[in-house]
Amino acid sequence: xxxxxxxxxxxxxxxxxxxxxxxxxxxxxxxxxxxxxxxxxxxxxxxxxxxxxxxxxxxxxxxxxxxxxxxxxxxxxxxxxxxxxxxxxxxxxxxxxxxxxxxxxxxxxxxxxxxxxxxxxxxxxxxxxxxxxxxxxxxxxxxxxxxxxxxxxxxxxxxxxxxxxxxxxxxxxxxxxxxxxxxxxxxxxxxxxxxxxxxxxxxxxxxxxxxxxxxxxxxxxxxxxxxxxxxxxxxxxxxxxxxxxxxxxxxxxxxxxxxxxxxxxxxxxxxxxxxxxxxxxxxxxxxxxxxxxxxxxxxxxxxxxxxxxxxxxxxxxxxxxxxxxxxxxxxxxxxxxxxxxxxxxxxxxxxxxxxxxxxxxxxxxxxxxxxxxxxxxxxxxxxxxxxxxxxxxxxxxxxxxxxx
Numbered sequence: 591x592x593x594x595x596x597x598x599x600x601x602x603x604x605x606x607x608x609x610x611x612x613x614x615x616x617x618x619x620x621x622x623x624x625x626x627x628x629x630x631x632x633x634x635x636x637x638x639x640x641x642x643x644x645x646x647x648x649x650x651x652x653x654x655x656x657x658x659x660x661x662x663x664x665x666x667x668x669x670x671x672x673x674x675x676x677x678x679x680x681x682x683x684x685x686x687x688x689x690x691x692x693x694x695x696x697x698x699x700x701x702x703x704x705x706x707x708x709x710x711x712x713x714x715x716x717x718x719x720x721x722x723x724x725x726x727x728x729x730x731x732x733x734x735x736x737x738x739x740x741x742x743x744x745x746x747x748x749x750x751x752x753x754x755x756x757x758x759x760x761x762x763x764x765x766x767x768x769x770x771x772x773x774x775x776x777x778x779x780x781x782x783x784x785x786x787x788x789x790x791x792x793x794x795x796x797x798x799x800x801x802x803x804x805x806x807x808x809x810x811x812x813x814x815x816x817x818x819x820x821x822x823x824x825x826x827x828x829x830x831x832x833x834x835x836x837x838x839x840x841x842x843x844x845x846x847x848x849x850x851x852x853x854x855x856x857x858x859x860x861x862x863x864x865x866x867x868x869x870x871x872x873x874x875x876x877x878x879x880x881x882x883x884x885x886x887x888x889x890x891x892x893x894x895x896x897x898x899x900x901x902x903x904x905x906x907x908x909x910x911x912x913x914x915x916x917x918x919x920x921x922x923x924x925x926x927x928x929x930x931x932x933x934x935x936x937x938x939x940x941x942x943x944x945x946x947x948x949x950x951x952x953x954x955x956x957x958x959x960x961x962x963x964x965x966x967x968x969x970x971x972x973x974x975x976x977x978x979x980x981x982x983x984x985x986x987x988x989x990x991x992x993x994x
Contacts (some may be wrong), residue, residue, distance in 0.1 A: 825937055
């Protein structure tokens with residue numbers, strides 16, 4: 591039997607609780623306790639549904655009746671005006687099949703597990719050199735600026751074929767695009783500048799190709815430079831922003847719990863520890879937007895065609911039935927020995943993160959090497975108020991002063 595909640599709609603995106611900055615905003619967890627589907631309101635005044643239950647989130651992300659196409663006028667946007675910006679030059683992340691599959695297949699091979707495993711020695715070298723650079727001038731140092739951000743930035747630059755010396759440009763533009771406080775005009779300019787930069791780079795690679803993703807895309811005659819630039823922007827953004835924030839937040843968590851940090855030294859425990867960090871942090875705290883194309887009953891609630899949905903990965907990843915194993919810590923706490931393999935930190939369905947094998951490899955190598963090489967690693971500033979990013983669609987730290 592379907593029902594329609596009558597409680598007042600909550601406003602999205604909701605703020606974090608400064609006392610529990612690693613957890614989803616309290617309003618989301620409260621909604622999850624009350625039911626798997628809740629009425630919500632976006633900043634532009636439009637209504638949508640907040641989906642918090644694990645099974646319901648999986649359904650939203652895998653059912654063709656829910657669209658990821660940002661070009662649809664009713665598509666929900668967590669920041670006013672961002673739908674129009676995304677719709678102007680959508681990457682495959684914001685398209686449905688068959689367009690989504692056509693573009694995604696062109697780069698899938700570059701992120702297969704076998705390909706990423708062959709990259710591990712190169713990633714290890716990048717990590718070691720970043721630690722050498724950070725420690726070479728003595729402590730303290732900002733781990734975000736000196737380690738967490740450079741490692742994934744250099745890896746994705748090498749993979750895509752983007753000059754690493756241009757990192758300040760794309761890092762600044764990326765942060766403008768994920769900030770919830772960037773004005774619509776400024777965000778549109780940032781996207782245009784990023785697309786112009788990558789389109790120009792793709793044009794040069796058509797004339798002088800190299801062994802990288804942009805060169806392979808540029809060699810195709812069925813892609814426009816704008817399509818190449820949109821794909822490149824997605825990969826460049828996702829390839830450094832998300833992993834950089836995961837490295838910073840994970841380091842802070844592990845420094846607060848040395849017993850769990852010590853588990854990273856066990857090669858057999860390392861992969862599982864990284865899965866638990868991914869589950870626990872789920873840095874896309876604001877959720878993934880979708881649009882219902884048909885009437886769908888979800889969690890006992892009728893969602894009608896044309897209504898927006900926000901699928902909350904973070905609350906889904908605190909499902910008691912799946913992750914609340916007896917003997918483990920509570921689901922809202924980190925436990926690196928927990929079986930977290932079914933987490934949704936990378937999404938689910940056809941749009942789940944293409945680069946997850948690379949992200950896993952980078953996190954495993956970066957965190958294990960950091961704590962192995964710097965056994966005295968510790969916070970260099972009081973731990974009462976870390977500098978969290980409060981205006982971003984991706985959770986993270988502004989800085990993390992450490993010494994060793």
